[in-house]
Amino acid sequence: MLLSKAWEAYKADKRIEGFYPHTLKAYGLQATLLIRYFNDVEMNSITTQQLKEYLSKSSENLKPSSLAHRIRFIRSLFRWSHEEGYIMKNTASKIKEPKGGKSIPKFLTxxxxxxxxxxxxxxxxxxxxxxxxxxxxxxxxxxxxxxxxxxxxxxxxxxxxxxxxxxxxxxxxxxxxxxxxxxxxxxxxxxxxxxxxxxxxxxxxxxxxxxxxxxxxxxxxxxxxxxxxxxxxxxxxxxxxxxxxxxxxxxxxxxxxxxxxxxxxxxxxxxxxxxxxxx
Structure with a gap:
C-alpha cells in the first residue's frame, strides 16, 4: 500500500475511533512530510534504517519534544498498518523516542x-x-x-x-x-x-x-x-x-x-x- 493510501485509511479509522481532531490535524502534517521525503512509495519497501535516517535528519532542526511527536506518529501509523495487514512487517517497532522528549509543562504564577x-x-x-x-x-x-x-x-x-x-x-x-x-x-x-x-x-x-x-x-x-x-x-x-x-x-x-x-x-x-x- 502506498504511504498516501495508508494515511487516508489510518485517518478514517482513527476518526471513527474518536481521535481528537487536533491530533489528526497534527498527524496530517507529519504524514505530508513523510510522504514528501519518501516520494509516496509502497510502505513495505521502507526499512527501519531508512526511517532512522529520516528521523536523524529531522533531529537537526527539531526540539526533542517535536521529534518525539514525529516518532509517535510514525510508530502509530506503521503499527496500525501492520495490524490491518497492509504491511508484512512493522519496521517502526524498534524506533524509540528521544530521552527528554517530555518536558515539564510551563505554568503561570x-x-x-x-x-x-x-x-x-x-x-x-x-x-x-x-x-x-x-x-x-x-x-x-x-x-x-x-x-x-x-x-x-x-x-x-x-x-x-x-x-x-x-x-x-x-x-x-x-x-x-x-x-x-x-x-x-x-x-x-x-x-x-x-x-x-x-x-x-x-x-x-x-x-x-x-x-x-x-x-x-x-x-x-x-x-x-x-x-x-x-x-x-x-x-x-x-x-x-x-x-x-x-x-x-x-x-x-x-x-x-x-x-x-x-x-x-x-x-x-x-x-x-x-x-x-x-x-
Missing part, C-alpha cells in the same frame, strides 16, 4: 494570573479567561461548547475531550459572574458559548488564542503566554493546594495517570525554586 485578570477588559475577555483557567479545559473543548452545556445550578459544564469522551468540568464564582454577564449582554442567537466580536458566530481556536495573546500583551508579562498554559496553571494550582493526583487526572480528562504525574515533577521544581529563594 498566581501573581501573573492576577496581572492577566486585571488586563482582561471586556466581559467576553474576562469570561473566556476565567473559563479557561477555572475549568482547565483544552481550547478545543471550549471551542465546541454550547450555552446549553452549562449547568448554572452547580457551576459546571459537560465538555467533549480526547477520544470523544465526555466529562464534567467545574468553574468558580468569579467565572460564573463574568460568564453570565457576557452571555446576558449578547444580542445574538448563536448557540456557541463564545462568539466573535464582529458578526457573532462561533469563535475559532485561532481567535481564542488571539484574545489570550491580546490580554497578555497588555499585562506586560515577560514570557510567551498561550491558552494551554492556563490548563497547566490550573493543574499546578490544584496540586499546590493538596488535590490528590487521581482527582487532578479526572478533572483534566487524562486517560493515563503517567500524563498527570508530570505535574508531580513540576511540584518538585516549585519546591526546589522555593528552597533556593528562601534558604
Amino acid at each position: 498566581e501573581r501573573e494570573i492576577e496581572h492577566l485578570r486585571e488586563t482582561a477588559y471586556t466581559p467576553m475577555e474576562k469570561a473566556l479567561f476565567e473559563f479557561m483557567f477555572s475549568t482547565g479545559c483544552r481550547i478545543g473543548e471550549i471551542v465546541t461548547l454550547d450555552r446549553n452545556s452549562i449547568n448554572w445550578s452547580n457551576r459546571s459544564a459537560i465538555v467533549r475531550g480526547k477520544g470523544d469522551k465526555e466529562r464534567e468540568v467545574y468553574f468558580n464564582i468569579r467565572c460564573d459572574i463574568w460568564l453570565k454577564r457576557y452571555i446576558n449582554d449578547r444580542e445574538d442567537s448563536d448557540p456557541a458559548i463564545f462568539v466573535t466580536e464582529r458578526n457573532p458566530h462561533r469563535m475559532s481556536i485561532a481567535q481564542m488564542r488571539y484574545i489570550i495573546k491580546r490580554i497578555s500583551n497588555r499585562a506586560g508579562i515577560n514570557k510567551t503566554i498561550y491558552p494551554h498554559q492556563l490548563r497547566h496553571s490550573y493543574a499546578t494550582h490544584l496540586l499546590n493546594n493538596g488535590a490528590p493526583m487521581d482527582v487532578i487526572q479526572s478533572l483534566l480528562g487524562h486517560e493515563k495517570s503517567e500524563t498527570t504525574r508530570i505535574y508531580a515533577q513540576l511540584s518538585g521544581k516549585i519546591r526546589q525554586e522555593s528552597y533556593r529563594k528562601y534558604f
Whole structure:
C-alpha cells in the first residue's frame, strides 16, 4: 500500500475511533512530510534504517519534544498498518523516542494570573479567561461548547475531550459572574458559548488564542503566554493546594495517570525554586 493510501485509511479509522481532531490535524502534517521525503512509495519497501535516517535528519532542526511527536506518529501509523495487514512487517517497532522528549509543562504564577485578570477588559475577555483557567479545559473543548452545556445550578459544564469522551468540568464564582454577564449582554442567537466580536458566530481556536495573546500583551508579562498554559496553571494550582493526583487526572480528562504525574515533577521544581529563594 502506498504511504498516501495508508494515511487516508489510518485517518478514517482513527476518526471513527474518536481521535481528537487536533491530533489528526497534527498527524496530517507529519504524514505530508513523510510522504514528501519518501516520494509516496509502497510502505513495505521502507526499512527501519531508512526511517532512522529520516528521523536523524529531522533531529537537526527539531526540539526533542517535536521529534518525539514525529516518532509517535510514525510508530502509530506503521503499527496500525501492520495490524490491518497492509504491511508484512512493522519496521517502526524498534524506533524509540528521544530521552527528554517530555518536558515539564510551563505554568503561570498566581501573581501573573492576577496581572492577566486585571488586563482582561471586556466581559467576553474576562469570561473566556476565567473559563479557561477555572475549568482547565483544552481550547478545543471550549471551542465546541454550547450555552446549553452549562449547568448554572452547580457551576459546571459537560465538555467533549480526547477520544470523544465526555466529562464534567467545574468553574468558580468569579467565572460564573463574568460568564453570565457576557452571555446576558449578547444580542445574538448563536448557540456557541463564545462568539466573535464582529458578526457573532462561533469563535475559532485561532481567535481564542488571539484574545489570550491580546490580554497578555497588555499585562506586560515577560514570557510567551498561550491558552494551554492556563490548563497547566490550573493543574499546578490544584496540586499546590493538596488535590490528590487521581482527582487532578479526572478533572483534566487524562486517560493515563503517567500524563498527570508530570505535574508531580513540576511540584518538585516549585519546591526546589522555593528552597533556593528562601534558604
